[in-house]
Amino acid sequence: MTPAWRNALNAIEDLELIVDRARRKVYESDGLTALSQVPPLVALPATRAALQAVIKVCHAHQVPMVARGAGTGLSGGATPLADGLLVSLAKFTRVLNVDIEARTATVEPGVTNLAITEAVADQGLFYAPDPSSQIACTIGGNVAENSGGVHCLKYGLTLHNVCGLTILLADGTEVVIDREGLWQEGLDLLAILHGSEGLLGFVVEVKVRLLPQPESIAVLMAGFSTVESAADAVSAVIRAGIVPAGLEMMDQLAIQAAEDFVAAGYPRDAAALLLCELDGNREEVEEMSDLVSSVLLNAGAVSIESAEDAATRSRLWLGRKAAFPAVGRLAPDYYCMDGTIPRRHLAAVLKAIADKSVHYGLQVANVFHAGDGNLHPLILYDVSVEGQLEKAEAFGADILNICLDYGGTITGEHGVGLEKINEMCRQFNTTELSTFHAVKSAFDPEALLNPGKAIPTLNRCAEFGAMHVHRGTEKFPHLPRF
Amino acid sequence: MTTRQLVEAVKTTIADGGSIRPQGGGTKAHFLTMPDHSVVVSTQAHTGIVHYHADELVVRVKAGTLLSELTEILAAKGQYLPAEPPAYGNAATIGGAVAAGLSGHGRPYAGGLRDFVLGLRMILPSGEVASFGGDVMKNVAGYDVSRLQVGAMGSLGLILDIALKVIPKPLKNIVYNIACEREEALRLMQQLGKIIGVSALSYREEKLWVRLSGSAQSCLQGARQLPSDFKEIDAGLPQWEMSQFSGPDHLWRWDGKPSAALVQPGVIGMDWGGALRWLAVGTEGLSGLDRDRVTWVKRGLDPLPKLTTRQDGVGLLQERVKRQLDPNQHFINFPSLRLPE
Numbered sequence: 071m072t073p074a075w076r077n078a079l080n081a082i083e084d085l086e087l088i089v090d091r092a093r094r095k096v097y098e099s100d101g102l103t104a105l106s107q108v109p110p111l112v113a114l115p116a117t118r119a120a121l122q123a124v125i126k127v128c129h130a131h132q133v134p135m136v137a138r139g140a141g142t143g144l145s146g147g148a149t150p151l152a153d154g155l156l157v158s159l160a161k162f163t164r165v166l167n168v169d170i171e172a173r174t175a176t177v178e179p180g181v182t183n184l185a186i187t188e189a190v191a192d193q194g195l196f197y198a199p200d201p202s203s204q205i206a207c208t209i210g211g212n213v214a215e216n217s218g219g220v221h222c223l224k225y226g227l228t229l230h231n232v233c234g235l236t237i238l239l240a241d242g243t244e245v246v247i248d249r250e251g252l253w254q255e256g257l258d259l260l261a262i263l264h265g266s267e268g269l270l271g272f273v274v275e276v277k278v279r280l281l282p283q284p285e286s287i288a289v290l291m292a293g294f295s296t297v298e299s300a301a302d303a304v305s306a307v308i309r310a311g312i313v314p315a316g317l318e319m320m321d322q323l324a325i326q327a328a329e330d331f332v333a334a335g336y337p338r339d340a341a342a343l344l345l346c347e348l349d350g351n352r353e354e355v356e357e358m359s360d361l362v363s364s365v366l367l368n369a370g371a372v373s374i375e376s377a378e379d380a381a382t383r384s385r386l387w388l389g390r391k392a393a394f395p396a397v398g399r400l401a402p403d404y405y406c407m408d409g410t411i412p413r414r415h416l417a418a419v420l421k422a423i424a425d426k427s428v429h430y431g432l433q434v435a436n437v438f439h440a441g442d443g444n445l446h447p448l449i450l451y452d453v454s455v456e457g458q459l460e461k462a463e464a465f466g467a468d469i470l471n472i473c474l475d476y477g478g479t480i481t482g483e484h485g486v487g488l489e490k491i492n493e494m495c496r497q498f499n500t501t502e503l504s505t506f507h508a509v510k511s512a513f514d515p516e517a518l519l520n521p522g523k524a525i526p527t528l529n530r531c532a533e534f535g536a537m538h539v540h541r542g543t544e545k546f547p548h549l550p551r552f
Numbered sequence: 553m554t555t556r557q558l559v560e561a562v563k564t565t566i567a568d569g570g571s572i573r574p575q576g577g578g579t580k581a582h583f584l585t586m587p588d589h590s591v592v593v594s595t596q597a598h599t600g601i602v603h604y605h606a607d608e609l610v611v612r613v614k615a616g617t618l619l620s621e622l623t624e625i626l627a628a629k630g631q632y633l634p635a636e637p638p639a640y641g642n643a644a645t646i647g648g649a650v651a652a653g654l655s656g657h658g659r660p661y662a663g664g665l666r667d668f669v670l671g672l673r674m675i676l677p678s679g680e681v682a683s684f685g686g687d688v689m690k691n692v693a694g695y696d697v698s699r700l701q702v703g704a705m706g707s708l709g710l711i712l713d714i715a716l717k718v719i720p721k722p723l724k725n726i727v728y729n730i731a732c733e734r735e736e737a738l739r740l741m742q743q744l745g746k747i748i749g750v751s752a753l754s755y756r757e758e759k760l761w762v763r764l765s766g767s768a769q770s771c772l773q774g775a776r777q778l779p780s781d782f783k784e785i786d787a788g789l790p791q792w793e794m795s796q797f798s799g800p801d802h803l804w805r806w807d808g809k810p811s812a813a814l815v816q817p818g819v820i821g822m823d824w825g826g827a828l829r830w831l832a833v834g835t836e837g838l839s840g841l842d843r844d845r846v847t848w849v850k851r852g853l854d855p856l857p858k859l860t861t862r863q864d865g866v867g868l869l870q871e872r873v874k875r876q877l878d879p880n881q882h883f884i885n886f887p888s889l890r891l892p893e
């Protein structure tokens with residue numbers, strides 16, 4: 071970060087540079103506020119040419135770069151570097167093209183997730199992945215995290231709904247990966263870019279698939295007296311041959327917090343609650359809705375409410391959608407975790423988490439994308455109490471380890487970022503991590519993009535001391551150092 | 553055959569200096585167009601279900617398992633692979649299907665095979681065993697190396713077993729067809745593609761085929777929107793077989809927008825609502841092909857034209873990925889499918 075580098079940046083047109091410390095401070099963290107670093111400089115290019123010029127200058131001067139969308143990420147992916155440039159894509163907010171015939175929209179990376187649907191709604195279309203941060207988060211960030219939403223059980227993740235990307239590599243080279251058709255020739259670069267957390271390239275254009283809005287939607291809410299029976303009910307719905315548009319679960323603490331906050335009419339005394347959304351054409355939804363009601367009752371639902379009108383549906387969803395802020399009222403701080411488990415282990419995993427809650431003396435509320443096994447335990451703590459943040463973090467790490475022990479993963483949709491970098495050493499062995507490094511080298515050989523995030527170095531894992539026998543198959547390997 | 557035996561086979565071949573070509577049933581070997589000095593390591597004896605949790609919509613299966621067998625096992629629980637990967641022969645294995653990355657009639661509506669891969673275990677070009685992705689529906693830890701194998705034709709290693717998302721079969725499937733010309737078929741496909749519940753639109757042997765899937769009600773509703781001269785066909789929708797394409801000419805795949813004009817030479821069939829077109833063209837017709845959209849499928853009687861991999865930015869990046877993941881070229885390259893510019 072030499073004066074020569076600064077001068078070269080200064081010469082770029084259509085580029086705003088934020089130097090003022092108070093304004094830089096705005097960018098010090100993403101949604102994971104426990105980690106912060108005021109960036110030494112923030113670049114806000116307004117055109118692709120300006121962005122490309124910024125990247126080329128950084129490449130020439132070997133200055134690392136961190137891409138930032140809206141900064142809603144929850145794992146520290148967009149946390150600035152002390153010795154790098156923070157590049158905000160906030161000015162790339164244009165919807166470039168909507169092709170009604172082909173049902174695609176081409177947008178710039180700073181367009182918010184919801185803005186895509188808003189741009190096509192009057193054509194009867196929508197963009198399916200709907201992270202709950204959708205009013206704020208950007209499509210570029212969604213691609214980088216492969217974000218999901220409550221409807222991804224039926225409609226898939228970001229990966230399943232993107233058919234083209236334009237990226238700028240770490241040396242500024244533009245690569246257009248646009249699948250006009252549906253056939254994939256050679257290696258699937260679109261797949262590898264999704265969830266790559268800004269380590270492989272800057273996403274500068276995204277072509278998404280649009281879907282016709284369903285004719286009819288129904289929401290069912292069912293209360294259960296045990297978590298086990300709610301989990302069994304989820305299996306029973308799927309066994310009946312139905313893949314709902316959404317299938318969410320909340321535990322008792324989450325239910326009560328939501329009721330206190332928004333009074334959605336949830337059964338306060340239920341140990342667990344399921345919300346099930348069904349969509350399709352009218353007759354089909356009626357048919358499915360009757361079937362799911364009886365399945366839920368057979369599975370032991372103690373209360374059930376269903377709605378097809380928009381007002382009641384949004385009331386039933388309100389508690390789930392407000393669950394995070396509602397839980398946030400129970401304690402000054404909360405820490406949101408994001409593991410996925412094979413669903414058959416749900417009851418055992420929740421029990422193990424409850425035991426840890428007692429051990430650490432911190433409460434935990436669970437909201438859960440039940441259809442696909444993605445858990446979001448919310449750990450309650452108070453940062454002003456000495457040692458509680460550390461306890462919460464240790465509790466969080468334990469939860470991720472529990473997920474791994476039951477055959478799951480340390481992150482379902484929020485990414486690794488800085489937060490779960492150590493747990494990566496548990497989920498993957500040196501061979502697997504080396505493969506990730508090889509992928510990185512193909513895209514960014516000098517490691518200028520978002521260094522230190524997502525994929526730990528082997529060195530780091532050795533220091534973390536978590537190099538261990540992996541799934542019982544490997545002997546302790548020799549540790550190469552780099 | 554155990555993982556250990558396969559690892560031994562791979563390591564021995566590497567030590568002998570061979571370039572490995574993983575193979576299942578060999579039903580898709582004709583996609584490999586390069587002069588072949590490679591050594592086959594067969595997965596055919598590595599078979600069986602590792603686990604199948606129908607309630608969780610996840611199956612993990614060893615690579616050498618027959619596609620037909622997997623299909624039956626899923627059907628017994630009322631489930632299926634929505635991408636309908638084509639077999640092209642009884643010997644087709646799931647590992648080969650994943651490596652070839654082909655999807656059947658359902659591709660535009662239900663998704664491609666890559667959309668359903670959750671994780672896999674493989675032997676890397678180093679001879680080491682590694683596991684990527686997992687058995688769960690949502691997983692963003694590490695780069696998505698498992699989906700990278702879909703369509704890689706075994707160029708990045710040998711797939712040992714694969715975890716796939718499976719889906720309950722539609723409550724009902726109804727198939728209709730109508731005899732018509734190509735141009736008329738393409739026009740109808742554009743129109744019928746908008747009907748909710750359409751799950752296949754395919755044109756072959758001068759007939760346009762339409763499949764509707766969903767609840768009985770929704771199929772009925774869809775059927776009402778079809779022109780009245782469509783006939784219901786009880787036997788269902790026939791799969792494409794490579795043996796159908798056995799003329800003197802080479803077979804090529806055109807891939808693009810379904811609405812694109814029908815100007816390609818030698819169109820003998822269409823699928824995916826017009827987004828996929830099969831072209832049988834002799835050497836003299838090759839000059840009329842759009843080189844960006846046309847890829848090699850199968851050899852005819854004419855001499856083989858010289859083919860290359862993609863040479864654009866994507867092609868160069870693909871090559872860099874291959875070079876990084878297999879620096880010593882222990883495995884074959886992914887196939888050259890394009891006519892040179």
Ligand SMILES: Cc1cc2nc3c(=O)[nH]c(=O)nc-3n(C[C@H](O)[C@H](O)[C@H](O)COP(=O)(O)OP(=O)(O)OC[C@H]3O[C@@H](n4cnc5c(N)ncnc54)[C@H](O)[C@@H]3O)c2cc1C
Binds near residue numbers: 207216217
């Ligand atoms: C209240 C709340 C609710 C949430 N709910 C969900 C949810 O339901 N599901 C879910 O999946 N996530 C959820 N998230 C997480 C977050 O919103 C998503 O990860 C989102 O995709 C991040 O988008 P962003 O624009 O804010 O990206 P940022 O936070 O700015 O960046 C995220 C990562 O992407 C990289 N990046 C950003 N833009 C680009 C680009 N153009 N090119 C290359 N790399 C880029 C960054 O470097 C960083 O690594 C939630 C977050 C909050 C705060």
